[in-house]
Amino acid sequence: MELFRVEGITKQFSEKFVLRNFSFEVAKGDKINIAGRSGIGKTTLFRLLLGFDKPDQGSIYFEGKPLTDEEVWEVRRNVAYISQDLNIGRGLVRSLFTETQHYKANLLHKHSSDKEILQQLAYFDLPESILNKNIEELSGGEKQRIAIVNALLLKRTIFFLDEATSALDSALKTRVLDCFLENDEFTVLYISHDTYLPENISLRTLKLDENE
């Protein structure tokens, strides 16, 4: 099943083209590594798919429908995005989870139980006590893992990971990628400089450089 279709999009910031006549498709269950040197437009691609920015030319479709200003809200209800930005909020970690689950759009699905939260925390090597810590006190690596747990608790199946493991050590990186790439249900688009790949995974690589 086709989730996203991108047709000939071009995006330019002042004089510089970041994407030029770029096309690709994402089907359900795809695992796609988005590659290319920095500044090539990898993050921009995510922003365009999430409707935070608009292409200068070309079209984007989500589940066959053109990505209009109204439709982007539907995308945001279906995609869990983990940005490379570590500003994920203030206050208690527990409150972040609760608040996210209580967004009106997320009320429809069943809330994660405490048991689930603890399981996820344990999988990513985080102690239970972190729930009562302030986000501001966490290290970069801890914040990244909290953002990942927060995304997983939403029970979505499409993930955009933008250097979501940059602050983690290699053992944890492996664990994160295993978690996302080994799940057949998940559709994952990720930006990462790691070369690690779990076995038996068919991964597509989308090279933005080749489009120049």
Place this chain on the structure above:
Amino acid sequence: MSETVDLSFFSMVMCAVLLLVPVLVASYLKLGVIRSLLVSTVRMVVQLVLIGFFLEFLFNLNNAFVNIAWFLVMLSAAVFSVLKSSGLKIKAFVFPVFLSLFLSNLFVVLYFNYFIVHLDFIFDARYMIAIGGMVLGNSLRSNVVGLGDFYQSLNKEEQFYFYRLSLGASRFEAMLPFAKRSFTSALNPTIATMATMGIVSLPGMMTGQILGGSVPLVAIKYQIAIMVAILASTVLSIALSILFTVNYSFNKAGVLNKSIFASK
């Protein structure tokens, strides 16, 4: 209590002599502010003289419509002042900010006049203009901070705002932490002032009333009431300002419209 001592012409000359202190210091330290200092002084004198005559005229006339009209003039000046210092484009915001300042301040002033002072004529010039001016002046300052802060931080921390949208938040849910922060930063100065009031400084209104012949205990009661009125109008006006401007400031996809910022 005795009447206030009027200041003679000679008194005003002595006041001008006192002005030499900042002028000499500024000149010695080459602060480069002498020109603006003198221009501001002249402006202050001219404006106050004019307003002095004008207020006397208003107080004698004491007509509800004229008083409201003058309140609107003060309000318009306040709106432009808010927008100019907030770094936001005046054209896009003038109407919603005007409306929010108008509703919140008029409500608080009339409430004050009716329920607190128990005036028979709630549009009484003495109260409407004096209290209105104080409430407006303070909620104005808070609005500059609050509204400016809200949009500037949304712009600066756009990633955080997008992060929340991507988690499924509605526009309102995503901007909530920004609104909360702007409320706090707008209220903090007033809260801090209240905490030290009477110890560090005697508020201008109290000083004025005492010089005007009021008993300190009456002046204190007014001061307490006015501080509460300022808090109320501050919270109301920021809430309404944000509420009335968000529809102008975001597109349908929930993305902040960058053209709301005044070009530098």
